[in-house]
Amino acid sequence: MNSPAQRIVSRIVPEPGFRSHEVAVKVAEVALVHEQLVQAASGLSAAQLGWQPAPGRNTLGMLLAHIAVAEVHIGCVVLRAERDSDIMGVLGIRMDDDGMPLAADGTPPPRLDGEPLPFFADLLERALAHTRAACRELGDDVLGLEIVRPPRPDGSVRVFDRRWGLYHMVEHAAGHLGQLQALKHLLP
């Protein structure tokens, strides 16, 4: 039997202070995937975070910034059911500063140029704090309620519920985590 120091224990502990157990579990999952992101990026230099594999392709820094931007947006328009999101007010960068989606021959956004890992870790921390605040008072009764977004320029309308919003935060961050891990292998 291995000693306790060698044992690896993995748990999702529902975060305290939420009205809904389901929400508390999801917030714990978002927090864990953020930890995994920062861990996966640890040791990377600003130059590596800004390295672009080819024109039109995302940098590691863009992926990290995009996760933070997306989560604040979901927090505002889905969890809080607000009409718009205040990305600048929460993160200190604009919604477009992640540079995504890049044009086919696009280059990385200047706003992220030269930014080191603590900058991106701070964006993720701010996004998580925003998510926690947006979730605190959510009860089970509002998780499945339809939230209808204003029509898009093409006339289409998107409909969400908060349960989907929380699930999307986890799978979206995890999807980009997988890409970050793969891109690390391509670093020159």
Place this chain on the structure above:
Amino acid sequence: MPVYDLEIPRGRSHEAALFLAEIDDQTRRLFQDLKGITAAELAWSPKRGQNTIGMLLTHLAVVEVYWLAVAAGRFTPAALKKSGARDVAEQEFRDVLGVGPDDDGMPLAKNGLPPAALASWTYADYRRLLGRARVHIAAQVLELTDRDVARKVKRVRLNGEHTAQSVRWILYHVLEHFSGHYGQILLLRHQYADRRKK
């Protein structure tokens, strides 16, 4: 009108049933994104030592069957008194999926080549494989109770190392693991499309 919600199946635990709805949603979206993919693209690797989409799809099937077997207690030290973890895994995967635990070829050695056995697999073959895995785990997931979800399971890894996970973490991990490789599959599709541009 695009509607984003989750159809939660009826299960003994809402939390476990929600996980199933989430991973089914991921799979549905993955299949949409892979529609029309050729056997050549499934077997393509950007360079030696890097995974193919086919390897990742096989790995997803193997991993979900594995972790739900862990949740069911088939890899506890007590359950492994008579046989090793690798033997149990081999049996489990062959029975459910028809492939072995190493048939995904992962992790590849630094200069490794994709497993030859997958070279001729088509998209339909991978969909069948993932379908078998999902049918198998769905039955288990829907039987989990809230108490089961909170339970901690001790595990002997295939390399003999001892670890412990809560079933709640296992469900989270199966989902984030799926999503992570889904993200990599999308990246590989871009790389495949760009492979002649230099």
